[in-house]
Amino acid sequence: MKLSRRKFLGGAAAAVSSLTLFNFNLLTNSPPASASDPTSETMKTFRNVCPRNCYDTCGMITYVQDGILKKVEGDPKHGYTNGKLCLKGYAYPRRVYSPDRIKYPMKQSPRGSGNWTRISWDEAMDTISKKILDLKKRYGSTLPICLDKYSGNFGIVHYGIEGTMSSLGYTTRALGTPCWPAGIDAQTYDFGTLYNNDPEDMVNANYIILWGQNAAWTAIHSIPFINKARERGAKLVVIDPIVTSTASKADLYIQVNPSTDGALALGMARYIIDNNWVDWEYGRANSVGFDEWVDYIKKSITLDWASEKTGVPKDIIMEIAREYATTKPASMWVGYGMQRHVNGGQNVRIIDALGVLTGNVGKSGGGVNYGHLETWGFNYNAMINPAPKGSKGFIGPDGKEGDRNINMNNFAHDVTAQSDPPVKMLWLACRNPGAQDPDTHAIEKMFASMEFVVTVDSFFNKTVEMSDIVLPATTHFEDWDVMASYWHYWVGINQRAIEPLYESKSDVEIAIELSKKMNKLEPGSCTFPTSGTPEEWLAKEFNPGILKMLGIKDYKELIDGPRKANMPSAAWSDGKFRTPSKKIEIHCELAAKNGLPALPIWVEEMKSPVKYPIRFITPHPQHALHSQFQNLDWMMTTNPEPKVEIHPVLAAQYGIAEGNMVKIYNDLGSITVKDHLTRTTSPNVVVSYESWYKNSNFNVNYTLKATPSDMGKQATGNNGVAFHDNFVMIEYG
Amino acid sequence: MSKQLGFLHNSEKCVGCRGCEMACKNEYQIDATPQWRKVFQLREEDFSLPTRMFFSMACNHCAHPECLRVCPVEAYTKRDDGIVVHDPNRCIGCRLCTMACPYDRPQFNPVKKKVEKCNLCYQRIDKGEKPACVAACILGALELVEINDSLDQKTGVLKTLPGLPSPKITTPSIRFIGPKQGKQIRRD
Numbered sequence: 001m002k003l004s005r006r007k008f009l010g011g012a013a014a015a016v017s018s019l020t021l022f023n024f025n026l027l028t029n030s031p032p033a034s035a036s037d038p039t040s041e042t043m044k045t046f047r048n049v050c051p052r053n054c055y056d057t058c059g060m061i062t063y064v065q066d067g068i069l070k071k072v073e074g075d076p077k078h079g080y081t082n083g084k085l086c087l088k089g090y091a092y093p094r095r096v097y098s099p100d101r102i103k104y105p106m107k108q109s110p111r112g113s114g115n116w117t118r119i120s121w122d123e124a125m126d127t128i129s130k131k132i133l134d135l136k137k138r139y140g141s142t143l144p145i146c147l148d149k150y151s152g153n154f155g156i157v158h159y160g161i162e163g164t165m166s167s168l169g170y171t172t173r174a175l176g177t178p179c180w181p182a183g184i185d186a187q188t189y190d191f192g193t194l195y196n197n198d199p200e201d202m203v204n205a206n207y208i209i210l211w212g213q214n215a216a217w218t219a220i221h222s223i224p225f226i227n228k229a230r231e232r233g234a235k236l237v238v239i240d241p242i243v244t245s246t247a248s249k250a251d252l253y254i255q256v257n258p259s260t261d262g263a264l265a266l267g268m269a270r271y272i273i274d275n276n277w278v279d280w281e282y283g284r285a286n287s288v289g290f291d292e293w294v295d296y297i298k299k300s301i302t303l304d305w306a307s308e309k310t311g312v313p314k315d316i317i318m319e320i321a322r323e324y325a326t327t328k329p330a331s332m333w334v335g336y337g338m339q340r341h342v343n344g345g346q347n348v349r350i351i352d353a354l355g356v357l358t359g360n361v362g363k364s365g366g367g368v369n370y371g372h373l374e375t376w377g378f379n380y381n382a383m384i385n386p387a388p389k390g391s392k393g394f395i396g397p398d399g400k401e402g403d404r405n406i407n408m409n410n411f412a413h414d415v416t417a418q419s420d421p422p423v424k425m426l427w428l429a430c431r432n433p434g435a436q437d438p439d440t441h442a443i444e445k446m447f448a449s450m451e452f453v454v455t456v457d458s459f460f461n462k463t464v465e466m467s468d469i470v471l472p473a474t475t476h477f478e479d480w481d482v483m484a485s486y487w488h489y490w491v492g493i494n495q496r497a498i499e500p501l502y503e504s505k506s507d508v509e510i511a512i513e514l515s516k517k518m519n520k521l522e523p524g525s526c527t528f529p530t531s532g533t534p535e536e537w538l539a540k541e542f543n544p545g546i547l548k549m550l551g552i553k554d555y556k557e558l559i560d561g562p563r564k565a566n567m568p569s570a571a572w573s574d575g576k577f578r579t580p581s582k583k584i585e586i587h588c589e590l591a592a593k594n595g596l597p598a599l600p601i602w603v604e605e606m607k608s609p610v611k612y613p614i615r616f617i618t619p620h621p622q623h624a625l626h627s628q629f630q631n632l633d634w635m636m637t638t639n640p641e642p643k644v645e646i647h648p649v650l651a652a653q654y655g656i657a658e659g660n661m662v663k664i665y666n667d668l669g670s671i672t673v674k675d676h677l678t679r680t681t682s683p684n685v686v687v688s689y690e691s692w693y694k695n696s697n698f699n700v701n702y703t704l705k706a707t708p709s710d711m712g713k714q715a716t717g718n719n720g721v722a723f724h725d726n727f728v729m730i731e732y733g
Numbered sequence: 734m735s736k737q738l739g740f741l742h743n744s745e746k747c748v749g750c751r752g753c754e755m756a757c758k759n760e761y762q763i764d765a766t767p768q769w770r771k772v773f774q775l776r777e778e779d780f781s782l783p784t785r786m787f788f789s790m791a792c793n794h795c796a797h798p799e800c801l802r803v804c805p806v807e808a809y810t811k812r813d814d815g816i817v818v819h820d821p822n823r824c825i826g827c828r829l830c831t832m833a834c835p836y837d838r839p840q841f842n843p844v845k846k847k848v849e850k851c852n853l854c855y856q857r858i859d860k861g862e863k864p865a866c867v868a869a870c871i872l873g874a875l876e877l878v879e880i881n882d883s884l885d886q887k888t889g890v891l892k893t894l895p896g897l898p899s900p901k902i903t904t905p906s907i908r909f910i911g912p913k914q915g916k917q918i919r920r921d
Contacts (some may be wrong), residue, residue, distance in 0.1 A: 070762070071759050071760060071762065072759060074869075082871075084752065084868075084869055084871045085756070085869070086750060086752055086754065086871075087750060087752050087754065087755040088752040089755075090752065090755035090756045090758065090759040090869065091755050091758070091759070092759075093759060093762060159764075182767065216748035216749070216750060217750075218869050220748070220750050220752070221871060223748065223871065223872060224871060224872060226875075227746075227872065236915075237866075243783055243784060243785065243917070244785070245749050245750075245785045246748065248784040248785040248786060248914075249748060250915050251915040251916065252915055252916050252917075252918070253916070253918065254918045255916060255917070255919045255920045257920070273888075312918060313918065316918050340771060347914045355868045415746075453829045520805070622750075622751070623751075633765035634758050634765060636752065636765070637765050637766055637768065638754060638755075638768065638771075638772075647921060649921060677781030678777055678783060678856060678920075679777065680777070680783045680784070680785065681921045682919070682921055683920070683921050706836075
């Protein structure tokens with residue numbers, strides 16, 4: 001024993017001596033044993049806001065020493081995120097300094113080959129400008145250029161991407177939002193718009209239902225407010241097809257049949273009506289169609305039917321109906337997953353009506369909470385640019401000339417379907433359709449048919465792989481911007497904490513470069529301004545309305561801390577609904593005009609086809625925000641590979657054991673992924689969390705048809721995607 | 734030793750968000766592989782109902798630290814407040830400590846060819862601040878505590894969790910509050 005130990009040490013000593021040539025401790029910025037000292041005189045702090053597509057939109061404090069970002073922390077002056085970040089937020093230094101970041105403009109020839117060459121910004125702008133001018137000459141307009149931009153960075157100045165396109169002329173635009181439009185329309189039909197209570201107000205709830213909402217992964221900063229309510233005795237109910245981390249903490253978890261949430265709410269409504277727990281006064285005074293809906297329920301809904309449909313026993317429907325209706329105020333939070341179905345918007349309308357039935361709308365501690373855009377009233381200065389003189393546009397159905405809008409949620413199909421003129425060039429920014437769009441094979445085929453593809457990004461993701469030119473995007477630490485949330489009521493400034501790394505540029509800086517080049521090649525061909533510092537561009541986004549809402553006189557006051565909008569804590573507490581009738585429209589003529597039921601009645605869910613009997617649900621991941629973060633080395637260490645969660649009963653039917661590779665497929669495509677057997681799902685639902693792993697082709701969207709959800713068109717231009725109506729077969733792979 | 738600092742982890746509050754794990758990485762800008770702190774999921778089969786329950790563990794700053802005992806170069810020291818500090822400048826990367834620790838918390842860094850571990854943010858503690866993981870815990874599930882009899886006499890405070898090595902080996906300075914399950918209405 002002694003001998004072997006000495007021998008072992010001898011080997012170790014040899015290793016140490018070779019290390020002296022390369023003392024890694026000297027090479028690293030911060031030796032592992034010592035924390036970066038925030039009180040150091042050379043340490044500077046900056047305010048940032050996480051700009052990702054996330055409920056929480058965290059206030060951040062960034063520590064910078066000698067121009068290097070040393071670490072990040074939560075901003076203690078942010079009353080909702082309260083000085084703490086999520087795991088993704090803390091991983092930011094690894095995103096900024098990732099060796100995988102795109103550092104320079106690069107071109108790939110041929111497209112898809114992986115043969116990338118570094119080019120100068122001048123060459124990149126020259127190539128792109130000449131292609132734009134060439135297309136304009138050949139087709140007589142800039143309509144062959146199509147922009148697809150969405151949620152990669154929700155900073156207000158990033159709407160300069162849309163502004164880039166406007167400044168070139170009329171272009172083709174991917175219109176819509178993949179994430180949440182069915183629910184937005186539901187609340188638009190019912191209340192006039194989406195508008196949730198201040199999430200901090202959940203502390204006042206005496207009963208809380210999280211309906212298809214996994215806050216532990218997607219809105220962690222809301223949980224302390226929920227817990228405060230629970231400490232006072234509030235009960236937490238989670239309704240979800242999956243036993244999520246949030247559901248694991250609930251007082252009552254209900255595993256509902258996917259896409260039948262509306263049936264559950266209707267069953268609850270029936271029991272509430274039968275027992276006269278209805279708030280007749282609130283309902284009749286504030287809504288139209290109230291009695292009509294009550295009559296529908298009495299005639300058409302039974303508890304037996306609701307139980308059969310949802311898989312929830314009758315006594316449980318009765319229990320939560322009684323508790324929800326009688327334990328006031330009761331808060332409901334409707335998640336985005338539950339509306340990603342062909343009847344998703346309708347299910348949200350039914351849940352909205354349940355809130356009205358019980359008088360929980362417009363109350364502190366209550367509400368049917370989905371999201372809001374009340375704090376987003378900026379100028380969108382960077383977005384608004386006139387088309388160059390003589391630009392030819394698309395004549396829309398209303399006879400007006402403008403951009404040609406196509407469906408973001410059926411992007412591959414719609415791009416290919418354009419013929420007059422066809423789409424020949426794509427510009428992608430803040431968007432990764434290669435990973436996030438339905439029917440990945442169709443996306444790949446469509447990209448391959450393009451003449452030219454430009455992508456602005458920070459990492460070589462699937463979309464970049466299908467591009468001719470990639471332009472390196474700054475991270476938000478390298479930009480000035482301002483961010484609002486679609487959930488909480490805070491707004492924060494985002495300072496340039498460090499200089500742009502390598503040759504990266506913000507979207508507005510790219511637009512400036514493009515405008516210079518375009519006008520040099522063809523004077524007057526681009527209207528995007530060619531001057532202004534990043535902070536000046538930010539300053540132009542503020543107006544008296546937003547300053548007043550935030551209780552400040554100058555945007556610079558935000559450097560002292562984020563501000564909360566001066567709004568009542570309960571949405572709709574003034575009773576001024578924004579519908580045509582100015583009341584809650586339980587009976588909604590606008591919905592009827594759009595071919596939907598006027599009333600929140602039951603609409604059938606999609607049934608699984610015989611050949612593909614298993615539902616494949618692909619919710620948001622914990623370690624990533626869509627295709628962002630999971631590729632970083634810290635994330636790859638803690639979560640190295642994707643998994644599919646399969647119920648042991650289902651796995652046994654197909655001879656599948658824990659840790660097997662499983663092929664998930666249907667007529668559209670397939671993926672093969674390692675399984676984890678768990679009873680957190682149900683026997684007819686398999687679950688895998690969408691994400692982009694480093695050096696992996698894993699993508700949950702190969703089997704997903706571009707099936708529209710029922711709503712979205714009214715408020716967002718296009719219906720959503722029924723992401724969770726994805727039916728597959730599985731086999732040992 | 735005048736006292737023993739340690740951690741109290743509450744699985745009833747913890748949702749396994751891994752904020753603590755990443756806050757630790759962020760504080761010290763740790764290389765990719767070593768995980769000074771790690772969130773573990775409790776085994777689903779140990780519960781009557783399927784669930785996602787977690788505990789978070791870094792170095793347990795044991796009263797009888799095996800790492801310190803086996804280290805041939807005295808890279809480990811135990812402070813007056815019980816914190817077990819590892820000095821990377823002394824470490825020769827022999828990995829005896831990684832083999833000796835029942836909790837696998839000294840972590841070998843293949844880049845630096847040395848071991849690293851949680852030093853309980855002693856520099857922060859000396860300035861009166863909380864450790865980075867504790868400061869980052871959104872749900873208040875992770876606390877810095879003094880390990881003593883009065884803590885151990887509190888209801889619900891556990892010295893170990895199912896599946897963990899016996900605390901008799903090293904007397905770890907970690908205590909637990911176990912998970913609590915609600916009611917489930919299931920379709921299987």
